[in-house]
Amino acid sequence: MPNTSFHSSITEPKTQWLNVILLWVAGIAAAMQFAKFSVSFDDLLAHYQAGATSTGAALSAVGIAGLVFGVSAGMIASRVGYLKVLVGALLLGGGLSLVQSTLPPFNLLFITRMLEGFSQLGVVVAAPTLIAKLSAPQHKSLTMGIWGTFFGVAFAVCGWAGKNILDQYGLQTLFLSHGVFIMTIGVVLFFKLRKNPVLDLVPVTEIQDGFFKQMIKIYRNPRALLPSCVFLFYTCTLVSVLTYIPGLIGDSSLQKLMLVVLPLISTSGTFLAGAIAQYLMRPQRVALMAYFGVAASVIVLSLISGSAELFCVVVGVMVLFLGMVPGSALAMIPTLARNPSEQAQGYGLLAQFGNIGATVGPPTFATAIAMYGLVGLVVLVLCVCCFGVLFSLWAGRIKAVV
Template sequence: MPDSPAFSTAVAPRTQWLEVILLWIAGISAAMQFAKFSVSFDALLSHYEMGATSTGAALSAVGLAGLIFGVSAGMIASRIGYLKVLVGALLLGGVLSLIQSTLPPFNLLFITRMLEGFSQLGVVVAAPTLIAKLSAPQHRSLTMGLWGTFFGVAFAVSGWIGKGLLDNLGLQSVFFGHGLLIMTMGVVLFFILKNNAVLDLVPITGVQEGFFKQMLQVYRNPRSLLPSCVFLFYTCTLVSVLTYVPGLVGDSSLQKWMLIVLPLVSTCGTFLAGAIAQYAMKPQRLAVLAYSGIALSVLVLAVMRDLAPVFFIAVAAMVLFLGMVSGSSLAMIPTLARSPSEQAQSYGLLAQFGNLGGTIGPPAFATVITLYGLSGLVGLVLCVCVCGLFFSFLSGRVKSV
């Protein structure tokens, strides 16, 4: 694959923190496409009266685009320009949210959710590629760690502000407010980045190999594949742990605290991993440490199952290490990739594997917990750790740029 990047060869002499923060906020606004349906799920059930299964399908429909088109999105973005993809994705998301704010018939609502998947995918492919380009080498792992927190922050903000809008102004206000936010971010980023000296936003015009041949090469490229494999086993586990583990605690008050605290702990782990990968150790080695920490935490969980406070601490530690896996996976990409084009393809593959993990993880964990309880959870998490450690070790053998 030619290495003709859609960027100039210039490297940011200093980290452009304002632009990085704005791109991070754009990521948060894109992740709210999931969070806004999660926080308003009961209200949607009441309004549409379609049942939990159909409404749940509308919630998860955003992930279909990433599951199917993750790799191709990275390739397309490298051809037509990352800023164009980012701004177009944000504006599309805004239009779709405004349509949703009219509370259209359920079939149209479902179509808008599927189209939102393309908006979300465009942002998660283009934004981190731009962040990496706008970051000085000494800050790149740190900014990737910051980027990795966008999903958890989106859910926290939606649970805080979105719930207030829902309770005081109704369902339409949640979608209308999100539409204004995501469109505003698209416009602001266009005007701030269009003349940025570090970015050459001219699309690739050189001779390109066949589209499907390029896709195959992405899957065969260890610099793209291995960070995504490390990330896959994280996504398999985190959502399942956050969903099912609090139900294993008999104390209802502790359950409530776990639902609030654990997502924040995961977000802290992701940002912490970015800082550690920047200043202390390579992200590949950090991923090994994180998966080892998950395995140790789940073993403590099994031994201390009858002591609720210790159980809570062990779960919090496990979620912290899971967040560190996410941060280290994201930090691996700019460490290993040899061009911005390869970075974008890696983020596309990461999105695809992330959606795959989110699809297969919850039903697998639900099954083993139903059949074997906490022992089933412990066994499956240990299997996940073995696989994660294997791919983390392999990623450490790939030569960095």
């Protein structure tokens, strides 16, 4: 009875760890689309002479696609197929990096950056949906915690290996290396997953309503919306904290150290949240604990005066709690979603809200700090934590899907 044994092997709740790690590497490759321009910002300024504003716009242009098309990406992925979307997005990203490696005119470079946004969006919608499908129920929060570290890891790798490539071989080699890397992982995933029996079971959802009706349904679905709202207030805050808090430290050597250490602490918090959500408590409670931790840390921060070292320690604790928010938000989606299509919609909405937060947060925090200094930062972080706590409590009232 070969069919029976085949069916039983499919239904066994086993986590395919190698495939999960490969999908995580795909996320790192996609996040490097941000990181490669961040690490090479000064070199791009020198080469193109386009000015800091235009070059900065080229850096953030990758986020435009997620800002506009985040929700629809989840809908499209559920119809076309997650693996097709993932592999197509990775190959598109690789091709665009190869174009960038020729150092084309600035206008063309800017267009490639906008198109890279679709590549990045395809990966962040499809990859976590596939990871959740390849994870046993007892490991889903843990694998989502691993997935949530991809952005910080990408920046750390680019800050180390990317900077070395840039310093020794220049811009062209940096972009060429990224192109080869992202295309390679795309090809590997295609051959590794195309005949995977678990992924054959992913249903392709037919969209019966109109496109806009379907989008409204997604926004009104608390299982997709609430994890994204929890995530929104994190992205508002973390980018701003990593950018502006080092400037509030009086010691220049500590400033440089914090620029390196804080992203790593944030990444550790994300993985820690996944582990806690897996073994100790529901992801909604982890998010609640994280926001309370951020609020307590920033209150302590406002009471410290004179000691730069102590200030750095408290900031580190605050960033650790902040880093726990995305780990818990990502773990919420497979916990609450009723099917893979709903998961993809949740990840699409998460990408959209994340881009909104990253767009709105930094100028808001910059204004508050410029006008009121540390007090402005503290008050704004406390306001953010109030909203984070509210949405975490609301999400906690939804019954999880077993």
